[in-house]
Amino acid sequence: MLKRILNSFFVMIAFATYATAQTEFSVFEKSISEIQQALAEGRTTSVEVVEEYLARISTYDKLGPRLNSIVRVNENAVARAAELDEERAKSGARSLLHGIPLLIKDNYNTTNMATTGSSIALANFFPNTVSTQVKKLLDAGAIVIAKTNLHEFAYGITSVSSLTGQTRNPYDYRRVPGGSSGGTGAAVAASFGAAGMGSDTCGSIRIPSAYNNLYGLRPSKGLSSIFGIMPLSHTQDTGGPLARSLEDLAIILDLTVGFDPADPATQALESEPTPQFIENLYSVEASELRLGKLTSYFDSAGEGTRVAIEEALSWYQAQGATIVDVVIPDLAELIASSRVIGYEFESDLNEYFETFGSEDIDSLSKIFELSLFHDAIGGRLSQILEERPDEAEYAVSLEARTTLRQALNLIFETHNLDALVYPTIAQTPVFIGEQQPGNNCSMAANSGLPALSIPAGFSQAGLPVGMEFLGKRFKDPHLLAIAQAFAASNDHRRPPSIAPPLVNGQPPGPELVELIINENGIRLAVDFSFDVVANLLSYEIFVDPSSLQIFSAATLHIMSGEGDLGAAVLNLIGPASEQVSGESFMSEDLRTAFKNKQLYMRVFGSELPVAGKAILLE
Structure with a gap:
């Protein structure tokens, strides 16, 4: 085909885009309120919403970019949606979650779907009781559309497992999505559901939120029940939502937090008012805030992460907020001395198996003996089983932990702070197979204080960056309000390009x-495909062939905002080559340049000016 086209004696650019008009309503990037409004107005139905989410999962999770975020979809989701549509028509909506599809991390008990912890050891385990938070969601009319992958047994932050494999980051599928709730993070970012549930023992809600451009709250310990969530550390485990907006986060939290007799940690809320999120979401003026910048966590952050968060803090300061540099004496030692996962995991998991009726697998030691786990957690399992807990230690x-919490409370009181601020994780996501450094999870996890991760922007490489707020116990709604003041003027939510809206x-x-x-005298033909x-x-x-003696090379360049062509970003072909083909991963800069008509091909040869011939790709 290319040889035939060469017979022409002109430059021609043909551009074809396969796109058609969208349907009247699309779930892509829609908030819970937007879906609920469309349902109330009759512009869509819960059945149609579920079917579109399922189509997106089918298209982008196992095909296309193969995000691999889903363990299994709910085969009864469409039927439940139909029931909820009928109920809405007869008696109205139960709540803001009526008929709304949600994604559930596969360590939350569900009785009609297996609960696996993403381990082959539990591939067919059906607990005898649903988790408290899932029950609350179902009672509110929500639909479990799918269960999501996690770092096996929630024991890691890269989201790889023996049952489902490696989940990919939708912003760069060569990289990890964070963990352990990486499946929920990737799936919510890709609009596989309206929002999702994760768990956080040490960063497992917050890190996937940071890496997937989402909002995620690790609630105060005891604010929401962990009953029926497969445990890693009962004194440290929490469960909560990840969402594309703070309003969605607040809607879910209002329906899931509160006292649960089955979880002793929530006992404090039995006699206290349950914190309210929606009614307090817009209660903060940025000018009235005092935020503590945890300097040691900024000093250890990568440049792209640090710059994005410092720019966010500059916005608060410009609105009149007071930013205080904070140093917490002996913080590293306080954190190191208050770790308990190694003491609790085995006994907690064994008790979980007994409580919820696991017959084939009844202990962590049996899982280890049968090698029913991914190698990524093998070292940790071996260490736990070999080094039995010392009760005194x-x-x-x-x-x-009490000492750490007291030290943090003293910082809040001394500086009269609304929140501490720092990078959710110090480094951007690594490539799959590498170890992820930079975890800042322990301060909140070991103290039991709430921590909220929000989108702060993007690194130079186009990777999402998360900013974390640490607050006072049970002041979780105040954290969301602090973040909402920023989000209202700084919308850093950007959907991943690799999971766009479906067309028909x-x-x-x-x-x-x-x-x-x-x-x-230089004659060549070029076909580009931007997928x-x-x-x-x-x-x-x-x-x-007649041009080979005078042709030198062809390269790709991005034009700067000042109108100058930058350095070559990709060599397409060099000297003495008659025909080549190739492909290249599209960086954020390259995608943006093509979209904004700033991507040029430059042709060089002995009969051309030294600067070559630049041609816009459009």
């Missing part, structure tokens, strides 16, 4: 650019 660690139930096709070049779903730039180039 365990008691010391629990007491150290199908992903959009690639954008094609065909070039025929005949310039000063946003696969996030790949593919190309094929044919140089006419």
Whole structure:
């Protein structure tokens, strides 16, 4: 085909985009309130909403970018949606979650779907009791559309498991999505559900929120029940939502927090008012805030992470907020001395198996003996089983938690702070297979204080950056209000390009650019394919044999905002090559340049000016 086109003696650019009009209502990036309004107005039904989410899962989770965020979809989701549509027509909506599909991390008990912890050991385990938080969601009319992958047994932050494998980050599928709730994070970011539930023992809600451009709250210990969530550490485990907006987060929290007789940690709320989120979401003026900048966590952060969060803090300061540099004496030692996961995991998991009726697998030691786990957690399991807990050391660690909490409370009181601020995680996500450094999870996890991660922007490489607020116990709604003041003027939510809206139930096709070049004796034909779903730039180039002696190279360049062509970002073909084909992962800069008509191909040859010939790709 390229040889035939070369017979032309002109430069032609043909551009084809496979896109058609969207349906009247699409779930893509829709908030809970937007879906609820469309349902109330009859512009869609819960059945249609579920079917579109299922189509997106089918298209983007196991195909296309293969995010691999879903363990299994709920085969009864459409039927439940139909029941809820009928109920709405007869008696109205139960709550703001009526008919809303949610994603549930696969360590929350569900009785009609297996609960696996993403381990092959529990592939067919059906607990005898649903978790408290899932029951509350179901009672509110929500639909469990799917259960999501996690770092096996929630014991890690890269989200790889023996049952489902590695979940990919939708902002760069070569990288990890964070963990352990990485499946929920990736799935919510890709609009596989309206929002999702995760658990956080040490960063497992907050890190996936940071890496997937989401909002995620690790609630105060005891604010919401962990009954029926597969345990990692009962004194440290929490459960809560990840969402694309603070309002969605607040809606779910209002329906899931509160006293539960089955979880002793929630006993404090039996006699106290339950914190309210929606009614307090817009209660903060940025000018009245005092925020503590935890300097040691900024000093250890990567440049892209640090710059994004400092810019966010600058916004607060510009509104009149007071930013106080804070140093917490002996923080590293306080955190190190208050770790308890190693003491609690085995006994907690064994008790869970007994309580919820696991017959085939009744202990962690049996899982280890049968090698029913992913190698990524093998070292930790081995260490736990070999080094049996020392009760005296365990008691010391629990007491150290009180000391840590007292130290943090003193910082709040001394500086009269509304919140401490720092990077959710110090480094951007690593490539799959690498170890993820930079975890800042322990301060909240070991103290029991609430921590909220919000989108703060993007790194130079186009990767999401999360900013974390640490607050006072049971002042969780105040954290959301602090964040809402920022989010109202700084919308950093950006959907991943590799999971765009479906067009008539199908992903959009690639954008094609065909070039025929005949310039000063240099004749070549180029086909480009920009596939946003696969996030790949593919190309094929044919140089006419008569041009080989005078043709040197062709390269891609991005034009700056000042109108200057930057350095070559990709060599397409070099000297003495008659025909080449190739593909390249599309970086955020490259995608943006193509979208904004700032991507150029530059052709070089002995008969051309030294600067070559620049051609806009459009």
